[in-house]
Each structure stands twice: as C-alpha cells, then as structure tokens.
Amino acid sequence: MKLNQLEMLVLLAETGSVQAVSERMHRTQAAVSMALKGLEEDVGVPLFDRSGYRLTLSAQGWQFLRQAREVVKQHQRLHSLAAQLQTGAEPQLHITYDYTCAPAVLFPVLQQVQEQFPATELLLSGESQLRALRRIREGEADLALCPWLPIFRQHGDFETVRVRPFELWVVCAPALLGDVAVEQLQRQDLLELPMLIPQNQDIGIDLDQIMRIPSQQRIRVNDSITQRELLLAGMGWGIIPGDLIGDALERGSLVRIDIAGFLTHVNLEVHLVRSAERIAGPVEEMIWQFFSQSSHEKSS
Template structure:
C-alpha cells in the first residue's frame, strides 16, 4: 500500500468512474485499475464492487475511505510543512505579554499572522509583574509586551519600541471615602487604610519604591486578580491600570483619588521588546512589524 494508490482510490470514489478519475489524475485507466487492485491485495479486502455498471464502494471500502481521506490530508499537510521549513519559516514563535496591559491589538495581530503562516505554532502567554520581560531575558520567548521604564535597559541588550500607554490610577472603595474625591488628598490622610500593592516583580525592581510605600499598613499580592478583588472588597487603596477597573468606576464601586504627595495619576509606556542580538525569522519579524508603531 502506498499513498499514490490511496490518492487514486479517493479520486475514483469522488469522480464516480475510472474514466473520469483518469482525466483528473492524467493517468490511463489500466494504470489506475492496476493500482487499485494492488491496494486491495495489500489490504486483503475488496474496496470497490465491479458487479454493476457504476463502481460502488463495498462495506469495507466505506469504512476505510474516511481513514484514507485523513491519510491523504495529512500527506498534504506534511508537504506544506516541509516547504515551510525549507523556506526558513519558524516552526514556532513565542510571545509573552503583561496582563496589566490592554492586549487586544496583540490578539488581532496573532490572528492575522496565523492566517499568513498557518504552519507556524504561535505560543502566547500572559505574565504578571514584569514576567513577560523576564521571560524574554531568559530566552523563553521571542517577543515581549511589557510596561517599560528606561532603567530596564540595564537588564539586557533590548530592542524596544512603543506599543501603547497605560494609565495607573489610585482607587478606593466607595465605603472608605470620607472626603471629596474631586479634590486632592495627602497620603497621610490615607494612613489608616491599608495600601494594596504587588508583592514583588519578576525583575530586580523594588515594588515599595515603585509604589511609594511607607510600610505603615500594607497588603501585598502576587497577581492582579487578587489586587482588584481586594480593592473591590474595600480592603484598602492602591494603584491599578485604569482599563482594568472601568466597569467598577462607572458603577461607583471604586472611586478614583488623587494623592498629592505622589504627583497624581501616572501614564506608563508599554513597549514591544525583543533581544537586540536575536535573529528573527519571517514570522517573528512579521509580528514585530505589525506591533511596531
């Protein structure tokens, strides 16, 4: 049994006759008949009934046809994949993004690139607390999308470009508000309320310094889900990306506050980052191009 015999058999079934199959395959009818006979002999079962004017599938042929179609389809996929590799197109490309960022544009890019390069596996992972950048440093991913500070250049030889920006706002549960939120407030005024903040970062960045913690009353978490849940439960106040609490702000559960000591709310740049020393293939280059602004 070989794949050519299987292809002949499928074509005969689809066209309904040897003569039509011969036209499609550009083969003679005797050549197709011989191939089908050898296929039946190798399997030990008849595939086609020749007792009537029109060729018909035997019960065995009907059962095997589905498997033959799968084999034929896999052959086509294998050929495409081999051509894909021969052209230098990557087998897989990995992207990590920080879940604190608004990543809808990334997902649209992934969809577009997958349609252009269907044989390349795209691995997409969400990370927290600068984990995307750390994964890039460790060589686990090809591209990272992460909040960015110029000081991060000291961690590695990065190539980076702006992707978007992210607004960090300080929020407080409405039940804890005993002041006019349209006016600024000092951090001292909030000293009786716990500050909710990340436990640590995946990079060597001091979270206490980033979030201006005074260490008086603190709740630390290691994920954004818990941080948001604690804020919504009224466990304390803290800074969080505005887009993650839009609904809670609209409903009034959370109130935006401006802490004068901290200079108000802040915009943080989000960058697309890759290692400057990396050699990007066609797929990774295409992703970079589409994410590049």
Template sequence: MKLSQLKILDAIVSSQSLKQAAEKCHKTQPALTMAMQKLEQDIGFTLIDRSGYRLKLTPAGERFYKQAKRVLSGCDELDKISSTLALGYEPSICIAYEQLAGDQRISQLFGNVIQQFPRTQFKIVGGSRFQAVEKLAKGEVDIGIGPWFDIFHASGDFQSVLLKPIDVILVASPKILANGRTTLTSDELDDIPCLTLKPTELPFDDEKLSFAKGSQVVMVEELATLRSLLLQGVGWGLAAKHVCKTELENGDLVQIRLSDDEDQFQSELRAFRSNRNFYGPVASAIWQGLQELY
C-alpha cells in the first residue's frame, strides 16, 4: 500500500468522477484505474462500486476510506510541521472570517500580524451560516471566526475563545407589514416569506434548522444578498442585531415581535481552531491576539 494510492482514492471519492480525479492528480484516467485495481488487489477487497454512473465506495470501502482520511490528514499535518520547523514560521495560513463577524478590532489584528510576518502568505476567506466551522472541520482553514453554538463540538475536536455575545432577532422591511404592525402572531408571520441562508454540509445543519415553521422559504447563499432582499421587502429573516443596527435606526428595517412565541435568542461570536493541529508562531500570534481583544 502506497501513500500515492490513498491520495488517488481520496481524489476519486471527493470528485465522484474518474475524469475530475485524473485532472486533480495530474494523471491519466487509465493510470488511476490501474492504481485502484492494484490497491484492491493488495488489500483483498473491492473499494469502489463501478456499476453506476457515479463512482462510489462499497461498504468495506467506506470503512477503509475513513481510516485513509486520517492517514492523509496526518501526512498533511506532518508536512506543515516540517515546513514550520525548517523556516521558523508557517509559509502560509488560512482564516475563515464570516461576514457576521465583521469587527474593526479583528481586522486591525490581522493587519498587525501580517506586518509582523512578511514572509507568510495569508488567505482570508469569507462565508456565512456556519461556513467557518464547516471549513475548519474539513481541514481547509487554520482558524475560524464566526457564530458559535455548543452543538458545533460534534463536528470536530475544537477549542474556542469567546469574542462577544450576539443578539439574534427577527427583522423585515416595514413596507411588507400590514398597517406598520411590528407585533405579530406566529400564524401571521407564517404568511410572510422567510429569507434564510443556504445550509452548510455540517451533519446537524439542514433546512429544518430554521425559525420558520409554515412560511414559504427563500434560500440564498450570501449575507449581502439576504440583506438586499430584506431591504426590498421580499420577506422576513433572522439577523444579528449589531449587523443591522444602522438599518434599524433609520427605519429601513424593523424588529418583529411575536405575541405568542419566542422572537429572539442569543448566540456567541467565537474564534475556533482544532485541538489536533500543530500551530506555529503565526497562528499562535493570531490566536493570542484574539484572546486579548475583548
């Protein structure tokens, strides 16, 4: 069994297409087929079900692949440790910074660390609706910053630091509320479309994780699109109070209160990282700075 075979298996599983996997591995399709046949011959059982249009793992293949992912993750982490020890700092670092988390102090911290480590390449990716946690669970980023719920611990071995509480409320444009009424019943709210962000691939996150019960649901991918549709009066939605503070103050949005049900709750803005990863001086400087911000 070779590490290169496990990498090919990972490419096939993640793309579900031999052609895409070949492009990802920079090899020909016949070369990938031969590599998988040789691996299956060596281990004594079939990994991939080739009977359908899409390639998929056999039951035995799923168990094998789960362990193979751990091996590949360990190798990636070993490469990162080696690079850091050789250079004295990380050659690159990736941070998932959700739009909801926008804060001048966090941006200033990033600026200070970037100046402190001029040889490190920084990649800061955005996202919304728990995408920072999703990217961290997949090993795509080193540190995530975004909304946090205790259930996120089910997605990985994380440690986190509280940055600040988040008040989540129901908001809408006053133009879609009859007679300007901001206090409604749950049934009245159900008559108005609900705007919500597209669920992530986290196991607990789906269309059922929504405050909407009987409302028509309009699903969008970006927070900016959600904000625009709210202002246009397309429907109501859940929003962090600090994010829509200006719109609430000038009357472009209003807070909806329910006379017969809960209409607001509290979440937390946290920074989080995996307990299983090695962190060099750059990631450590960012983490220490986040701990000292609030």
C-alpha cells in the first residue's frame, strides 16, 4: 500500500473518473487503473464497483476512503512542516503572561501566526504575580506579557517593547458599602473595611507602598484572579488592574473608589518581554514586530 495509491483513491472519489485522476497526477490511465487494482489487492476487500461504465467505489471502498483521506491530509501537513522547518520556523512557541495582564491583546497577532505558520504550535500559560519574567530568564518561555519597571533589568538581560498602559484601580462591590454612597466615601470609611491585596510581588512591585492608607483588616491572596473573585464576593476592597475588572464595572458588580490623595500615582506599562541573549525565530519575530510597529505608530 503506497501513498500515491491512496491519493489516487481520494481523487477518484472527488472527480469520478480514472481519466481525471490520470490528468491530475500526470499518469496514464493504464497506470492509474493498475495502481488502484494493486491497492485493492493489498487491502484484501473489493474497493471498487466495476459493474457500470465508470469505476466507482463499493460500500467497503467508501468506508476505506475515510481513513485514506486522513492519511493523505497528514502527509500534506508533514510536507508543510518540513518546509517551515527548513526556513527556521519554530516547532513550538511558548508565550507566558502575568495574570494581571489580560492576554486578549495577543489574539490579533496570534491569528496571523496561525495563518502564516500553521505548523508552529503555540503554548500559552498564565503566571501568578511576575513569575513570567523568570520563565524568560531561565529559558522556559520565549515571550512574556507583564507589567514592566526598569528595575526588572536587574533580574535578567531583557529586551522589551511597550504594549499598552497598565492601570491600577481601587474598587469594591456595592454591597460592601452598605448605605454609604461611593461618592461620599472618606479615608476613615475604608479603614473600617477589609482590604484585599495580592501578596508581595517578589520582583519589585510593593502595593503596600503604593497605597496611602492602612487597613485594620487585610486578606492577602497570591494572585489577582483570586483577588477579583473575592472583590466580586464582597469580601473587601482592593487595588487591581483595570483589565481584569472592566466588565464587572460595566455590569455594576464593582464600583470604583476615588478619594483625593488616596492612591499614589502609578506610572506602569504592559510590555512584551524576551531574552536579549537568544536569537529569535521567524514566528517570535513576527509577534515582536507587530507590537514594535504599533508602539512606534502610537508614539509618532
């Protein structure tokens, strides 16, 4: 059983004639008929109905065809993979993102990657806090999406490109405030309410220093996703990236707290990060250039 025999079988089902198969595969009709007969002998069951004017598939032939098509498709995919490997396209690309950064910003360029490099497998993984940078530094990921501070360069030889601003908002569930309107909140009111805060960021962000107000009750969690769920449950108020709770604000499940002098201004940005010590493949470079061009257009 040879691949070209399976290809002939598939074409016969699509075109309906041995002549069309011979034209498509640049073989004589006699060579096609002989190859199909040899396939039938190898399989050991009648694949064709020869009672009519044209050669057609038998019931068993149609059943065999389903698997033959899959084999032909897999062969075509292998050809595509081989061609891309010859050009240096990565078999896999691992992208990690910090949970504080919604990964949807990556989706437009990842769709382009799927179209231009279908053989490259994309691996996406979320990380709590800023461990995404460690994955880059240790060679466990190719690209990372995370909040960026210049101090992070002390932890590795990184190259970065700006993706968008990083906004931190103070929010809570309306039920937590009781009869107090959010517009009337004072600093003292928050002192009497529990505060939900991520555990200390271990690569440079200290939310305790960002907040200008203490709280008598604190619940610390180890990631912003859990913090968001606790906020929605009315367990306390907290400071959280705007990307993670925009939909909740629109629904009214959460409300923003804005008290003058309450929150130290935070000038952060979300960056795409990679190691400056590695040579990027074409897929990684395509993603990088997508954000580099976008950043250049916004700054010009």
